[in-house]
Amino acid sequence: MDDIIRIAVDGPAGAGKSTVAKAIAARLGIDYVDTGAMYRALGLKILCTGIDMHDPEELDKLLKSTEVDYAKGHIFLDGTDVSGLIRLPAISKMASDCSAIAEVRTHLVRVQQAMGHRKSIIMDGRDICFAVLPDAQYKFYLTASSDVRALRRVRELEEKGEPCNFDEIKASIEYRDYQDSHRECSPLRKTEDAVLIDSSDMDLEETVECFLSYIK
Ligand code: DC
Numbered sequence: 001m002d003d004i005i006r007i008a009v010d011g012p013a014g015a016g017k018s019t020v021a022k023a024i025a026a027r028l029g030i031d032y033v034d035t036g037a038m039y040r041a042l043g044l045k046i047l048c049t050g051i052d053m054h055d056p057e058e059l060d061k062l063l064k065s066t067e068v069d070y071a072k073g074h075i076f077l078d079g080t081d082v083s084g085l086i087r088l089p090a091i092s093k094m095a096s097d098c099s100a101i102a103e104v105r106t107h108l109v110r111v112q113q114a115m116g117h118r119k120s121i122i123m124d125g126r127d128i129c130f131a132v133l134p135d136a137q138y139k140f141y142l143t144a145s146s147d148v149r150a151l152r153r154v155r156e157l158e159e160k161g162e163p164c165n166f167d168e169i170k171a172s173i174e175y176r177d178y179q180d181s182h183r184e185c186s187p188l189r190k191t192e193d194a195v196l197i198d199s200s201d202m203d204l205e206e207t208v209e210c211f212l213s214y215i216k
Contacts, residue, residue, distance in 0.1 A: 005030060005120040006135065007215065008128035010188065011142035013092075013176040014149035016199055016207065017124035020142060022073070023208045025122050028215070033115055035125035035132065036095065037075040038108050040086035041068045043094030045077055053098055063107045070115070089172060096176045099126070100183035126180055126188040138215055141190035142207075144200040149173055 005028065011017050018034050025032035045066055051058045069076040074083045085091065098104050105127070112132045116123060123132060129139040144152075150170035157164040181188040190196060195214055199207045 003120075004118065005137060005215075006116060006133050007122040007138040007140070008133045008136040008194075009122065009124040009140045009142055010126055010129050010190070010194065011124075011140075012149070012173075012180065012188065013096075014153050014173050015142045015144050016149075016152065016204070017142050019204060020199075020207050020211060021122045021124040023204065024211055024215075027208070027212065028120070028122075030120035030122060031115075032073070033070050033112065033121060033123045034075070035070075035108070035112055035123055035128065037070055037083075037086060038068045038112070039095040039099045039104075040091050041075050041077040041082055042066065042104065042108065043091050043098050044082060044086055046098055047090065047094050053101060053104075056103070059101070059103055063103065068108070068111065092172065092176065096179050100179065100185065102185045105131075105185055127186040129191045129194050130189075131186050139191060139194040140197055140211060140214075141194040142197050142199060144198060146170055146173055146177065148200045 007024065009017050009021050018036070021034075022032050045062065046053050049062065051062055053059050067076070067078050074081050075086060076082070109127070109132055112123065115121070116133055125132065129136065129141070147170065150166055150173055153169050153173070154164050154166050197207065197210055202210065
């Protein structure tokens with residue numbers, strides 16, 4: 001019997017996908033992969049090298065010579081742990097920008113599918129339900145209002161003592177929402193077979209319990 005569990009979670013920026021997916025992975029004792037962190041790592045490399053990502057030759061060379069790996073809650077770029085760098089606003093924007101390029105998506109989807117091969121896994125992102133793990137037994141679309149998402153981010157940054165501005169954060173979330181769901185290649189969308197969970201009025205524990213109520 002195939003007792004491998006695959007759980008796919010999609011949704012817009014700041015919906016809490018990573019936090020929820022990490023908690024579910026811990027509860028079920030399975031692996032977790034944050035695919036957004038992989039786009040962020042690649043965005044970091046594009047920024048650092050200064051290549052023109054719209055030049056197919058330059059991009060191809062970069063993709064062939066770059067290693068992006070996610071393991072045990074850390075993101076590695078060419079073997080270096082870059083988890084502390086990828087949440088900067090400039091990287092969020094670059095991750096969203098580079099994720100609209102078909103070659104980037106083909107490359108990372110292949111890496112992500114290899115990670116989910118023959119083991120139980122929960123992955124979160126924008127295209128997991130329909131591109132990365134289309135055969136997942138459990139599919140979810142997690143969302144929340146942009147006000148709630150921005151407020152959660154503000155609280156997170158305040159707890160770290162980082163200065164922030166609600167309106168700027170809300171604008172950057174809405175920029176990425178628009179771009180991620182309007183790009184030509186694999187735009188973010190809820191698939192028909194995914195369960196819609198709106199966490200606007202739920203805390204983390206309630207959201208995790210809601211997910212688990214669907215997972216047998
Ligand atoms: O989940 P995140 O905010 O860390 O993702 C950063 C960006 O990467 C997001 O704006 C869109 C892109 N992304 C994607 O296109 N597909 C995924 N599976 C994950 C992220």
